[in-house]
Amino acid sequence: MRPHNPPTGRHWDGSPRHLPPRRSLQIATHSPSRLLRAGQTGRCRHCGNRIDWYPRSDGRPIALHPAEVPTTSVSAASRWHLSSGVAYPHDDGSRWCRIPHAALCPHQPPDPHTASTPLATLRRELSLRTRRLIDTGAFTPETHSPATAGPAGHNERPTRPVVRILLINYLAESPIDTLRCVAQTIHRDRCTHSLPAQTPGRWILLPTQPASGQLTLPDTSMAVYDLSHLPYADQLRWRAQRCTIHAATAAADLALAGWEPFDPLLHADYIRTTLPTPARHHPRAR
Structure with missing residues (x-):
């Protein structure tokens, strides 16, 4: 009696195996940005925290904090919003906005105007995360070496x-x-x-x-x-x-x-x- 091996497209009991088609990330032809979402995430070289890179309207990149923050806790000069993968330096009228990572980076000097706002709490959380990454050896701050x-x-x-x-x-x-x-x-x-x-x-x-x-x-x-x-x-x-x-x-x-x-x-x-x-x-x- 020979063993019966079911085909790879079926389960062990012979029932069909429905696999969703594998889809790859693509950029729409009318998109102003050619950057895939998979290539936007990075790490700050000064504090090791996660950042999201986005191109601005002039083509220059900007590092934004990966999460949205309440608009009321951010000054008008630090409010950013995204549209079709491009970052714009003002809010879009909603209650949430994006903020540059430089405003929260522990490596940068703190802003005295945000000492009692939710941004100060978020900055302390990033500082603790940076210290944890350094203590565990998962991150080494970049030392500046002039060229x-x-x-x-x-x-x-x-x-x-x-x-x-x-x-x-x-x-x-x-x-x-x-x-x-x-x-x-x-x-x-x-x-x-x-x-x-x-x-x-x-x-x-x-x-x-x-x-x-x-x-x-x-x-x-x-x-x-x-x-x-x-x-x-x-x-x-x-x-x-x-x-x-x-x-x-x-x-x-x-x-x-x-x-x-x-x-x-x-x-x-x-x-x-x-x-x-x-x-x-x-x-x-x-």
Whole structure:
């Protein structure tokens, strides 16, 4: 007597097994944001608490607290609301709103105007959570290490270089050769390809241009990775942080582009006054 093995599409008693079809996250064609919901969640590098990243109307990212808070306990300048995956800096008329994580982050100095509001209680909860994460070894606060030029003869590449795209200076999140594409692959994970193509950028020295009219910085030059000589479409690809494979595709993003508008007053620690030394290839001895 041979054993009867039921097919994989049925239970042990032969009854049919109804499996719901597997659905993947997709972005609507009319959506102003290309970021998937799975790629919005992150951790604050200063306190370790959860944050939600959203693009603003100008394309720059903002970290919001993952939960809504009562509108009455938040000042008008700190009220944000979401619409079609985009964050807007005002409330939408409801009783609830979103608040930037910087207003609650234990790493930031507390606001004296919120000492007796529900936000102070929420801030203390985040502080206790940060202490618990540090004590258990699950989180290590990031130490600030300026990316300035070292001593003579040790001109290494900057960890966060200034990149010039479409005549605008941006501060990159990592070295040039480590920038990864943010697009989603057919396997539903993030693309592992890098951004540089056959025509790379060039390091040049440009004068520092303060965002404000006050001359608070010395009139010096800084090293900039210039991409302005590339074609317009290639510069758009760099700003969208896409590889050559996903440059013209409709694939969604699994992460926000790591560009931050460069401000010489806020990012003075990352200004380099000398050009990086190019890597030399030494031939093998025969």
